[in-house]
Amino acid sequence: MDINTLRLFIAVVREGGFSQAAKAVLSTQSTVSKAVKRLEDELGLVLIDRAAPGITLTDAGNVVLRRARTILAERDDLLVELRELRGLKRGELRLGLPPIGSDTLFAPAFVAFRDRYPGIGIHLIERGCQDLQDLLRAGEIDLAGLLLPLSDEFAWQDVCVEPVVAVVAAGHPLAARRSVPITAFADSAFLLFETGFSLNQIVLAACRRNGFMPKVTARSTQVEFLFDLIAAGLGIGFLPRMMVETRQHDGIRAIALDGPGMLWHMTLAWRRGGYLSDAAKAWLELARRPD
Known part of the structure; x- marks a missing residue:
């Protein structure tokens, strides 16, 4: 069992398929499939149920996934x-941020970090918070921009608290x-x-608390397109207040x-008990929320 095989197995699960994983790791589907099969042969257990739709892990597969993430995180x-003990002057900060709000919240930190630490590169991954949590667990990123609440496996530092507002035509x-209950949009x-x-x-939790489930007619990853x-x-949107205030769009309120x-x-956020690099600590200091 080698580290690269474990990385490929994790990629297959994370990306939801062998071909998707091959693209993500810049390899071929055949290489990825053979690596996972070698891992199964070595362990003497089936890890992925090929008869089920998509990527469905067996009980053994779930155990291997959990342990593999820990092994890779500890290795990294x-x-x-x-x-850092060898006094490396150059390095990389692996940062995961959600597409929503990151431009407003973190752009100043990018500028300040580059000015202060020109030898440290920033490898940025933009994903939804749920995907970022998986990457953080696996040790594939050092820090992630995540929304509360979080599980106890993560430690975290405040960045920003904003009310969610309804956005209408x-x-x-x-x-x-000026204000309405969310039931006004039931x-x-x-x-x-x-x-x-x-x-x-x-948004959905607020709807459930108020006794209804909404009809979702469209989804997007782009704030401007949603506007x-x-x-x-075509419908009602919900966003942090600052994201509406910092964008100009005459057609919305x-x-x-x-x-x-x-x-x-x-x-x-970062893995509780995990090693936090000096670059990550410097980023946390730059992004610290004013008291």
Whole structure:
């Protein structure tokens, strides 16, 4: 069993297929398939149920996935720590950020980090918060921008807390209201982000608390495109207040939402007990939320 085989197995699970994993790791589907088969042969156990749709892990597969992530994370910690002990002057910060709000929140930190630490490269991955949690568990990134609540496996530092607002077309009957309960939109079409974005869970949890489940008619990963759909009257969107205030779009209006629980609480998170590089610590200091 070698490290590369474990990486390929994790990639197959994360990407949802052999061909997708091959593209992600810049290899061929045949190489990835053979590596996973060698791993199964070595262990004497089937890890992936080929008869099931998609990538369905067996019980043994789930055990190997969990242990493989830990092994790779510990190996990466070892290599990083040893490089720093040798006095390495150059390095890399592996940073995972969600597409929603990162331009507003973290752009100043990018500029300051580059000015202070020109020898440290930043490898940036943009994914939804749920995918970023998986990458963080596997040790594939050092820090991730994640929304609360988080499990105890992660430590975190505050970045920003913003209320979530409803975003409607300028001509919507409620557009002139300063605030409304989320139940005012119970019969409306909802426009959400793609699956894997934690903002969706904030919105859906608020709907459940208020006794309804919304009709979701479209999803996107792009804020500007979502604004265009809202302005065209295709549905209601939900975003952190600052993201609406920092963008100009004449066709939309933001409405505050009455009631508790509609908060977008962004953090920078890392594996609790994992090794935190000097580059990661420097980034945390630059991005620290003012008291």
